Amino acid sequence: MSLLTSLARQVTQQATIVAAQRVAAHAYHLTLASPAFVDWKYVPGQTLNVFFGLSARGEAATLRKRTYSVWDYNPLTAQLELAVCTFSDGPGARWAAQCQPGDEVSFYGPGGKFLLDPTATGFALLGDVSCLSHFYSLRRQIPANVPVISVIHAPHADDCFPDLDGSSPLHFVVADRLSAEQYLAAAKEQGLQTSPQTLIYWGGPQTTCVAGHRLLQREWQWPDRLLKTKPFWK
Numbered sequence: 284m285s286l287l288t289s290l291a292r293q294v295t296q297q298a299t300i301v302a303a304q305r306v307a308a309h310a311y312h313l314t315l316a317s318p319a320f321v322d323w324k325y326v327p328g329q330t331l332n333v334f335f336g337l338s339a340r341g342e343a344a345t346l347r348k349r350t351y352s353v354w355d356y357n358p359l360t361a362q363l364e365l366a367v368c369t370f371s372d373g374p375g376a377r378w379a380a381q382c383q384p385g386d387e388v389s390f391y392g393p394g395g396k397f398l399l400d401p402t403a404t405g406f407a408l409l410g411d412v413s414c415l416s417h418f419y420s421l422r423r424q425i426p427a428n429v430p431v432i433s434v435i436h437a438p439h440a441d442d443c444f445p446d447l448d449g450s451s452p453l454h455f456v457v458a459d460r461l462s463a464e465q466y467l468a469a470a471k472e473q474g475l476q477t478s479p480q481t482l483i484y485w486g487g488p489q490t491t492c493v494a495g496h497r498l499l500q501r502e503w504q505w506p507d508r509l510l511k512t513k514p515f516w517k
């Protein structure tokens with residue numbers, strides 16, 4: 284066994300899949316339960332690192348770690364929800380599509396820094412559908428009187444899915460692709476430029492996040508303290 288695999292085995296904990304359901308053309312909703320979830324100090328925006336290939340006898344080559352946003356956490360049942368997209372067809376996507384109730388999952392967490400800042404006086408949530416559960420978890424905790432701008436890119440209408448309570452509080456843009464300029468144009472239509480106190484969360488593909496971050500800094504003179512960028516995938 285490789286050193287990496289042995290280390291991962293020592294630090295990970297176990298959860299069980301309670302339910303797995305397809306919620307969109309390219310997304311699965313997974314419910315996980317674990318004694319380790321009892322008494323979590325949950326902060327919206329936290330993530331879970333899921334490990335694949337740990338049970339195989341194999342070497343480090345089979346070991347994969349993928350990060351998923353906690354869509355919701357229920358302290359009473361010690362369960363949490365994930366939404367995993369399958370556009371990538373990689374190890375994470377294949378795992379989600381094949382998950383069955385009773386399956387064991389190795390995880391590490393919770394963690395992450397792309398967290399809700401409850402002191403912000405306005406929010407803009409920008410990213411693709413792989414960020415949707417993340418942004419739903421933030422949106423749920425934002426008071427109704429605080430303005431929220433959102434631009435969620437989806438390749439097709441059937442890639443969009445609602446929040447866990449069936450509501451759809453975020454604004455989708457359905458298009459083949461969406462450039463950083465197009466994200467900002469859609470956000471501007473919702474009043475972004477006139478809300479200088481807006482805290483922007485930008486997730487999704489790395490190239491768009493980086494381009495958007497630069498545009499906001501250089502052309503919009505957006506203050507760094509109001510800009511949180513987190514690439515979800517390369």
Ligand SMILES: Cc1cc2nc3c(=O)[nH]c(=O)nc-3n(C[C@H](O)[C@H](O)[C@H](O)COP(=O)(O)OP(=O)(O)OC[C@H]3O[C@@H](n4cnc5c(N)ncnc54)[C@H](O)[C@@H]3O)c2cc1C
Nearest residue numbers: 350351352366367368370371373374375376413515516517
């Ligand atoms: C903080 C954080 C939170 C995240 N939360 C979530 C989450 O809640 N749900 C979720 O689905 N993912 C989330 N991700 C992304 C996730 O960790 C994986 O990167 C993603 O699921 C792809 O893993 P994979 O093994 O299926 O594919 P990989 O083997 O990693 O990628 C295979 C190929 O697919 C491409 N690809 C990857 N993702 C996408 C995509 N969304 N659309 C199109 N092409 C893609 C890659 O560029 C690569 O070429 C998060 C990432 C971070 C950093």
